[in-house]
Amino acid sequence: MEQIVRILDIHNVTHNVKQFIVEKPDGFTFTPGQATELSINQPAWENQKNPFTFTCLTGEHFLEFTIKIYSDHPGVTNHLGELEVGDELILREAWGAIEYKGPGYFIAGGAGITPFIAILRNLHQQGAIGDNKLFFSNKTDQDIILADELKSMLGENALFTITNQKDSVHDQRRINEDFLKAEIKDFSKHFYVCGPDPMVQEITGILEKLGAKADALVFEK
Ligand SMILES: Cc1cc2nc3c(=O)[nH]c(=O)nc-3n(C[C@H](O)[C@H](O)[C@H](O)COP(=O)(O)OP(=O)(O)OC[C@H]3O[C@@H](n4cnc5c(N)ncnc54)[C@H](O)[C@@H]3O)c2cc1C
Numbered sequence: 122m123e124q125i126v127r128i129l130d131i132h133n134v135t136h137n138v139k140q141f142i143v144e145k146p147d148g149f150t151f152t153p154g155q156a157t158e159l160s161i162n163q164p165a166w167e168n169q170k171n172p173f174t175f176t177c178l179t180g181e182h183f184l185e186f187t188i189k190i191y192s193d194h195p196g197v198t199n200h201l202g203e204l205e206v207g208d209e210l211i212l213r214e215a216w217g218a219i220e221y222k223g224p225g226y227f228i229a230g231g232a233g234i235t236p237f238i239a240i241l242r243n244l245h246q247q248g249a250i251g252d253n254k255l256f257f258s259n260k261t262d263q264d265i266i267l268a269d270e271l272k273s274m275l276g277e278n279a280l281f282t283i284t285n286q287k288d289s290v291h292d293q294r295r296i297n298e299d300f301l302k303a304e305i306k307d308f309s310k311h312f313y314v315c316g317p318d319p320m321v322q323e324i325t326g327i328l329e330k331l332g333a334k335a336d337a338l339v340f341e342k
Pocket residue numbers: 156171172173174175186187188189190191193194195196197198199218232235236339340341342
């Protein structure tokens with residue numbers, strides 16, 4: 122099912138990530154962590170379907186997407202970055218790769234944080250964030266999506282690691298075996314992993330070796 126929705130607001134979240142607030146059709150539902158295939162409702166773009174994750178609370182009267190813009194080639198996100206309020210997208214049904222199954226560890230790289238934004242916001246709203254822990258890896262401090270909000274929801278349980286900035290104010294360890302052995306106290310909890318393919322492959326391999334069952338989602342191309 123396809124529905125045309127108007128963009129209501131666009132704002133920058135980081136230097137290369139934008140949030141798009143769009144109309145929510147009556148009766149449209151999704152589960153936190155789910156994505157949809159979006160298209161831009163313009164000739165030449167309407168058949169290009171790319172997956173993006175809902176990042177808003179399920180109860181909002183709008184939908185929100187948090188999208189990393191690749192402006193180095195004329196793909197879909199580059200064109201999304203050129204859109205304006207009032208432009209239209211084609212929305213399709215929500216489908217799920219990841220959902221909250223219980224307390225545990227969220228491990229994200231870059232724009233792989235988006236399903237966790239939806240899950241953590243909804244848990245926070247329900248007062249159910251508990252002792253869930255987030256490890257969020259980025260290249261530089263300025264790449265961290267919604268750093269302040271993640272800190273305010275999770276406090277000390279949000280740990281940012283920065284891999285390519287020597288003067289970062291954050292932890293500078295890579296999320297590797299030593300990191301996971303040091304930081305994970307309970308391997309029987311849930312593990313949610315989302316980010317670029319090589320990162321997800323590496324981390325899920327280590328987690329399995331250490332005795333965990335990872336609910337992995339390979340995310341960025
Ligand atoms: C289930 C799911 C949910 C997702 N949710 C989100 C989300 O919420 N937010 C989000 O930001 N992303 C999300 N993604 C990833 C998103 O779908 C892709 O980043 C997006 O579709 C890329 O589209 P594109 O046409 O702009 O880039 P593509 O052409 O697909 O290129 C993507 C990558 O390849 C490189 N590349 C490709 N061709 C060239 C070229 N000619 N020159 C230079 N570089 C090139 C780009 O730099 C970039 O690294 C999700 C993916 C999945 C599978």
